[in-house]
Amino acid sequence: MRLTEFFMPTLKENPNEAQIVSHRFMLRAGMIRQSSAGIYSWLPLGHRVLKKIEQIVREEQDRAGAQELLMPTIQPAEIWRESGRYDDYGKEMLRITDRHDRDMLYGPTNEELITEIFRDSVRSYRDLPKMLYHIQWKFRDEVRPRFGIMRGREFLMKDCYSFDLDYDGARRAYNRMFVAYLRTFQRLGLKAIPMAADPGPIGGDMSHEFMILAETGESEVACHKDLLDLDMDLMSLDPRGDMQSTVDTLTSYYAATDEKRDAEVEAGFGDDLIVARGIEVGHIFYFGTKYSEAMNATVNNEKGDKVAIEMGSYGIGVSRLVGGIIEACHDEDGIIWPESVAPFDVGIINLRAGDEKCDAAAEEIYSKLGNAGKDALLDDRDQRGGVKFADMDLIGLPWQIIAGPRGLESGVVELKSRASGAREEMSIDAALNKLTSPAG
Numbered sequence: 479m480r481l482t483e484f485f486m487p488t489l490k491e492n493p494n495e496a497q498i499v500s501h502r503f504m505l506r507a508g509m510i511r512q513s514s515a516g517i518y519s520w521l522p523l524g525h526r527v528l529k530k531i532e533q534i535v536r537e538e539q540d541r542a543g544a545q546e547l548l549m550p551t552i553q554p555a556e557i558w559r560e561s562g563r564y565d566d567y568g569k570e571m572l573r574i575t576d577r578h579d580r581d582m583l584y585g586p587t588n589e590e591l592i593t594e595i596f597r598d599s600v601r602s603y604r605d606l607p608k609m610l611y612h613i614q615w616k617f618r619d620e621v622r623p624r625f626g627i628m629r630g631r632e633f634l635m636k637d638c639y640s641f642d643l644d645y646d647g648a649r650r651a652y653n654r655m656f657v658a659y660l661r662t663f664q665r666l667g668l669k670a671i672p673m674a675a676d677p678g679p680i681g682g683d684m685s686h687e688f689m690i691l692a693e694t695g696e697s698e699v700a701c702h703k704d705l706l707d708l709d710m711d712l713m714s715l716d717p718r719g720d721m722q723s724t725v726d727t728l729t730s731y732y733a734a735t736d737e738k739r740d741a742e743v744e745a746g747f748g749d750d751l752i753v754a755r756g757i758e759v760g761h762i763f764y765f766g767t768k769y770s771e772a773m774n775a776t777v778n779n780e781k782g783d784k785v786a787i788e789m790g791s792y793g794i795g796v797s798r799l800v801g802g803i804i805e806a807c808h809d810e811d812g813i814i815w816p817e818s819v820a821p822f823d824v825g826i827i828n829l830r831a832g833d834e835k836c837d838a839a840a841e842e843i844y845s846k847l848g849n850a851g852k853d854a855l856l857d858d859r860d861q862r863g864g865v866k867f868a869d870m871d872l873i874g875l876p877w878q879i880i881a882g883p884r885g886l887e888s889g890v891v892e893l894k895s896r897a898s899g900a901r902e903e904m905s906i907d908a909a910l911n912k913l914t915s916p917a918g
């Protein structure tokens with residue numbers, strides 16, 4: 479992509495409305511634009527990141543054995559009356575009446591709808607277990623939408639639902655998602671910590687929130703230091719295998735969200751206690767037969783008895799993750815994208831657009847990177863170098879190649895790593911080699 483053609487309306491000044499760094503950088507880099515409170519358009523640069531995150535989430539869900547479907551954003555009120563949540567949900571639910579005076583709503587979550595789909599199609603224990611997910615926009619009329627897309631009213635969520643015959647099956651599904659989540663966040667370049675969360679009326683120990691630690695997190699969380707240092711190889715685990723021992727190890731450390739913290743336990747930790755602010759990027763949750771009983775979703779078991787299906791739900795805040803990653807990965811100049819989610823792999827700065835040598839070098843790099851399957855953004859604007867450097871640092875692509883008249887005199891360009899800031903002069907071929915070799 480050439481910057482002269484790309485739609486990336488950057489801002490020089492810090493927008494007043496942005497209180498946290500991710501919101502500031504997203505607006506300044508032209509990633510999003512507010513449409514109304516808590517509702518955003520995703521401009522091309524932001525959209526690229528969103529899609530990359532979505533794809534990694536999808537791959538890990540598929541790998542864990544979940545199947546993707548797509549449910550609508552608008553749901554009938556009827557099923558929410560069946561579950562009893564229509565009245566409980568309160569003002570966060572956006573309620574709509576259609577032209578036939580039917581009560582509808584913009585879905586804040588999908589337990590009811592998936593339970594309805596499942597109960598209408600499944601009769602026998604032989605159809606279990608199943609895990610179904612979708613990645614779809616949700617709407618919650620939050621009292622205080624803030625921090626840009628971090629707490630929006632409309633936001634993109636991956637929500638998965640598991641269906642099992644009994645508690646053991648439900649626990650297997652839960653464990654699989656637990657590990658799939660850690661793998662997902664690791665691939666996104668994040669350290670997300672699973673923390674015991676409020677299980678609600680069901681009780682038990684199967685509710686975890688995945689938190690990334692950042693000063694701007696909305697809630698205070700605590701954990702034992704050893705959990706942060708724990709380095710487990712999750713990538714080599716069989717994604718469909720038995721995860722119990724892995725989950726047992728991970729949950730053997732103290733880690734709790736604010737409502738689950740235990741002052742007595744924490745007092746015993748001394749300096750090993752970490753108290754920090756956290757951003758919730760995922761939540762997994764076993765709720766047994768809460769919805770299946772209320773909505774009459776049953777199967778016949780082996781003996782021919784009708785039993786209510788055991789369920790769990792598993793959410794990831796896909797759009798919130800864009801902000802969460804920026805909170806975790808930035809410096810004062812801008813974003814530092816992990817390679818896996820960067821909107822482009824490489825930024826090419828043509829320091830003097832219009833100069834024959836610079837143009838030729840930039841074009842050569844651009845086309846060769848493209849041929850090697852790398853996504854490059856070429857800054858071919860007629861702008862001062864300072865502006866180009868600042869914009870490239872702001873948008874945070876992992877690598878920059880700078881082609882300037884002075885270097886090209888002696889046949890070199892500069893290769894800069896955004897993360898380390900290290901700059902190195904080398905020939906065009908050497909730079910291309912470094913960026914396109916399997917290790918690079």
Ligand code: ATP
Pocket residue numbers: 587618620627628629630631632633635758759760761793794795796797798
């Ligand atoms: P929170 O406690 O932050 O309000 P929640 O517990 O209500 O979130 P869940 O129902 O568990 O949220 O939703 C699953 C995931 O969706 C959350 O872990 C979070 O990452 C994301 N999410 C929830 N609400 C929002 C929102 N208003 N804006 C962006 N992402 C959200």
Ligand code: MG
Pocket residue numbers: 687758760761
């Ligand atoms: Mg939650």
